[in-house]
Amino acid sequence: MLLATGRAPGKIILCGEHAVVYGRPALAVPVEQVQAVATVESAEPGAGVLLAADDLGEVVSLAPDDAGHPLAVITRLTLAHLGLPVPDWRVRVRSTVPIASGLGSGAAVSAAIAKALAAAAGRDLSPAEVSDLVYETEKIHHGTPSGIDNTVIAYDRPVYFRRDQLPAPFAIRRPFSLVIADSGIPSPTRVAVGDLRRAWQEDPERIEALFDRVEQIVEAVRAALAAGRPGELGPMLDANQEILGTLGVSCPELDRLVAAARAAGAAGAKLSGGGRGGNLIALVTDETAADVAAALAEAGAVRTITTTVGT
Numbered sequence: 139m140l141l142a143t144g145r146a147p148g149k150i151i152l153c154g155e156h157a158v159v160y161g162r163p164a165l166a167v168p169v170e171q172v173q174a175v176a177t178v179e180s181a182e183p184g185a186g187v188l189l190a191a192d193d194l195g196e197v198v199s200l201a202p203d204d205a206g207h208p209l210a211v212i213t214r215l216t217l218a219h220l221g222l223p224v225p226d227w228r229v230r231v232r233s234t235v236p237i238a239s240g241l242g243s244g245a246a247v248s249a250a251i252a253k254a255l256a257a258a259a260g261r262d263l264s265p266a267e268v269s270d271l272v273y274e275t276e277k278i279h280h281g282t283p284s285g286i287d288n289t290v291i292a293y294d295r296p297v298y299f300r301r302d303q304l305p306a307p308f309a310i311r312r313p314f315s316l317v318i319a320d321s322g323i324p325s326p327t328r329v330a331v332g333d334l335r336r337a338w339q340e341d342p343e344r345i346e347a348l349f350d351r352v353e354q355i356v357e358a359v360r361a362a363l364a365a366g367r368p369g370e371l372g373p374m375l376d377a378n379q380e381i382l383g384t385l386g387v388s389c390p391e392l393d394r395l396v397a398a399a400r401a402a403g404a405a406g407a408k409l410s411g412g413g414r415g416g417n418l419i420a421l422v423t424d425e426t427a428a429d430v431a432a433a434l435a436e437a438g439a440v441r442t443i444t445t446t447v448g449t
């Protein structure tokens with residue numbers, strides 16, 4: 139018998155990635171076209187919790203062998219947080235969020251499970267509670283995540299995020315469209331973050347100065363969106379991309395895709411997330427969206443998603 143369902147969207151970072159790890163602000167928005175859905179059904183007495191990730195062909199239990207698996211971790215943490223003994227439940231999770239590409243697939247799956255478990259127990263978790271629970275599983279994926287992914291996905295709204303501060307929703311007075319394109323190169327967030335850490339250790343002043351410029355861009359983007367002027371974002375996204383390149387987290391394939399998007403009429407384009415692969419975002423209008431998506435596919439993107447932000 140179906141007891142409950144939980145859902146969570148994907149996400150993209152508009153600007154500020156990497157600098158956000160060092161205490162600067164970043165802006166992230168949910169992407170509703172892709173989502174993770176978890177369902178909870180009752181199981182036979184004594185079955186315990188069985189988790190099936192259909193897309194991955196994985197079945198996980200709460201037995202010690204699976205203890206470190208992210209699906210088991212979010213389940214154990216959520217049950218403990220709710221003060222529930224282990225129930226006899228079958229949890230199934232499906233996700234259309236592409237894996238390992240900066241769209242927050244791991245966080246979306248964990249958030250969907252946490253929400254479904256709470257709903258099955260007749261309880262409600264606040265976005266902050268979901269975010270904190272998901273953060274614990276993000277650490278398994280990323281090492282030292284800033285917390286931006288779990289935050290935007292748990293709150294399911296645009297967030298202005300600064301590490302160790304309460305997330306602030308930010309106003310998008312006029313919606314705008316992005317083409318999200320997957321380079322097809324798995325994005326090793328942990329590697330890019332680690333390499334940048336080494337660069338920072340070698341020359342903190344140089345890197346901090348670049349982060350200061352990123353912060354200015356993030357504030358300018360936030361102001362333009364609050365003022366209903368998303369058309370001004372193009373050069374800001376381009377400037378952020380240039381700094382990400384200087385920080386060493388872009389790569390030739392992303393640079394080529396960014397150039398292709400701009401040549402096809404995007405007002406600006408940048409990588410989104412960890413970089414070195416994964417996704418990029420291109421700012422488009424109704425007039426340019428189809429051309430930009432086609433040019434990105436032509437230039438080698440394995441998937442494009444056109445999304446409207448701020449509706």
Ligand code: PMV
Binds near residue numbers: 154157282416
């Ligand atoms: O690769 P993603 O989308 O999970 O984003 C990583 C964002 C970074 O700023 C590079 C790392 C972090 O923990 O914030």
